[in-house]
Amino acid sequence: MTSPIPFVDLKQEWAPLRREVLDRIGAILDHGRFIGGPEISELEAALAQIAGVRHAVACSSGTTALLIALLALDLRPGDEVIVPAFTFAAPLECALLAGARPVLVDVDYPSGLINLDSLRRAITSRTRAIVAVSLFGVPADFDAICALAAASGITVIEDAAQSLGAVRNGTPSGGLCEIACASFFPTKTLGAAGDGGALFTDRSDLAERFREILNHGQSERYRHVRLGLNGRMSSIAAATLLARLAGLPAALDARRRIGAIYDKELDALRSSGLYLTDIPAETSPARSQYAIALADRDAAAAALGAAGIETAIHYPSPLHRQAAFAGTQQEGQLEQASRLADTVLCLPIYPGLSSASQDRIIAALHAHIASRPR
Numbered sequence: 001m002t003s004p005i006p007f008v009d010l011k012q013e014w015a016p017l018r019r020e021v022l023d024r025i026g027a028i029l030d031h032g033r034f035i036g037g038p039e040i041s042e043l044e045a046a047l048a049q050i051a052g053v054r055h056a057v058a059c060s061s062g063t064t065a066l067l068i069a070l071l072a073l074d075l076r077p078g079d080e081v082i083v084p085a086f087t088f089a090a091p092l093e094c095a096l097l098a099g100a101r102p103v104l105v106d107v108d109y110p111s112g113l114i115n116l117d118s119l120r121r122a123i124t125s126r127t128r129a130i131v132a133v134s135l136f137g138v139p140a141d142f143d144a145i146c147a148l149a150a151a152s153g154i155t156v157i158e159d160a161a162q163s164l165g166a167v168r169n170g171t172p173s174g175g176l177c178e179i180a181c182a183s184f185f186p187t188k189t190l191g192a193a194g195d196g197g198a199l200f201t202d203r204s205d206l207a208e209r210f211r212e213i214l215n216h217g218q219s220e221r222y223r224h225v226r227l228g229l230n231g232r233m234s235s236i237a238a239a240t241l242l243a244r245l246a247g248l249p250a251a252l253d254a255r256r257r258i259g260a261i262y263d264k265e266l267d268a269l270r271s272s273g274l275y276l277t278d279i280p281a282e283t284s285p286a287r288s289q290y291a292i293a294l295a296d297r298d299a300a301a302a303a304l305g306a307a308g309i310e311t312a313i314h315y316p317s318p319l320h321r322q323a324a325f326a327g328t329q330q331e332g333q334l335e336q337a338s339r340l341a342d343t344v345l346c347l348p349i350y351p352g353l354s355s356a357s358q359d360r361i362i363a364a365l366h367a368h369i370a371s372r373p374r
Contacts, residue, residue: 005348005357007310008187012352017243021193024239037235039242046245047182047198050164051174055207057199058233059214062161062183063090065197068231069157069179070098070129072209079128084114084135085318085330085337091131091159092319092328100128104320104330107337110275110293110344113140115336120148122331129155134163134173136314136346137189137255137286138279142168142176157181160200165189165252166286173286174200184241189255189286190248193240196233254351255287258358262290262347265362272369275343289314290349292365296372297345303368309361312346 014021028037040058047056059065070081081095085104095102106118112135119130130149132140142158149156161183163173174180182188184196199210209226212219217228266276275293279285291314294300301311318337320330347361 002308002360004308005310005353005360007312007346007348008350009352010186010191013191013350014193017247020243021240024243025236028235028239034235035232037238039235039238040233043233043238043241044198046242047174048200050172050248051180051182051200052172053175053180053200054202055200055204056174057207057210057214058238059197059199059210059231060233060237061195062159062181062185062197063094064214064229064231065181065183065199066090066094066131066157066159067097067229068210068213069181069199070094070100071213071227071229072179072206073098073129073155075100075128078126080124080126080329082119082122082127082130083319084112084131084133085320085334086112086315086340087133087135087159087319088161088315089319089322089324090161091133092325095131096325101126102325102328103127104328104334104337106332106334107135107340109336109340110291111138111277112136112291112340112344113138114145116141116144116148118331119145123148123152123154125152127152127154129157131157131159132177133159133161134166136277136291137163137166137288138277138283139163139166139168139173139176139285146177155179161185162188162288163286165248167284168280169282175202178203179206184237189252189288190241190244192237192244194237196237196241251351252286255349256285258349258353259285259287259290261358262349262362266292266365269366269369272372274365274369287349289346291344291346293340293343294345295343297343300365300368301345303371304361304364307360307364307367309364310348313344314346315341315344317341 156177158180180200184192214231
């Protein structure tokens with residue numbers, strides 16, 4: 001009997017790091033600085049180098065990073081923040097929590113990246129920020145997005161929760177626009193043993209503002225200069241990330257290799273209605289997920305499940321269909337976001353995925369397509 005293939009395998013990823021992680025946590029127990037320990041500044045320096053920026057500011061989660069970024073803009077009632085309709089809820093949540101009026105725009109199919117025409121139509125005199133998501137590890141077209149924004153004095157924020165390690169036109173994700181936000185949720189390309197996040201920028205004034213906001217708005221202890229929150233990363237979370245940094249380049253290489261094999265072996269299924277995201281020549285993706293799209297997505301997921309292959313749907317509902325966000329302003333009918341939510345399916349892709357397991361996944365998908373009624 002063949003063993004099941006999980007969608008992710010975190011136990012396998014962490015096993016070789018067990019000794020180093022425990023040693024690093026032991027050092028924290030020795031120095032006792034569970035908040036603001038030396039691990040934080042060490043991690044921030046390494047992250048800034050990965051993103052190619054002057055400042056990285058560690059915080060408690062990717063969602064916290066997005067909220068801090070928007071709070072740092074001092075948004076006023078009526079200010080608008082543009083968000084793609086096909087993504088996780090965090091950017092929309094944070095726009096609302098920051099007191100802005102979110103505006104949802106459509107995406108391209110099947111990449112899920114923000115659609116430039118929909119974005120262009122959504123910009124008004126009230127637009128203060130654009131949150132562009134680098135979905136599934138592929139950076140959006142930030143050259144075009146930033147050009148649109150610059151003409152109106154709009155701040156562009158990269159949601160790099162899925163793309164740390166990706167590169168577009170020689171520039172790393174995290175350094176593609178004025179502000180970027182990353183997540184270190186355990187399943188990310190660089191995942192912590194728990195939650196974690198970071199903000200990236202070249203601007204020293206913004207970095208200082210981020211640090212104040214994440215520490216209750218304090219410029220120094222008990223001197224509150226702005227509205228803030230508790231967004232600090234723990235020293236233990238930073239320590240677990242530091243243990244993973246050395247292996248990040250090899251992990252990214254493995255993800256790219258596995259993604260390239262999927263691209264090659266599934267290409268023939270395009271004629272049968274399977275959609276693949278074409279990676280631009282100037283982009284080296286992080287391959288945080290491998291997403292395909294097909295009309296009979298649920299049947300395909302069931303067929304792979306019957307073969308012992310775990311898949312996932314990121315995301316089964318676009319943001320404008322979510323009850324919590326009813327009434328959110330939107331540009332157009334968001335047809336591609338809806339279409340993608342109905343057809344997207346993510347296949348296993350992680351550094352420890354064996355060639356034999358990937359062959360099984362590919363064979364199962366081919367078998368499902370071949371079994372369709374003609």
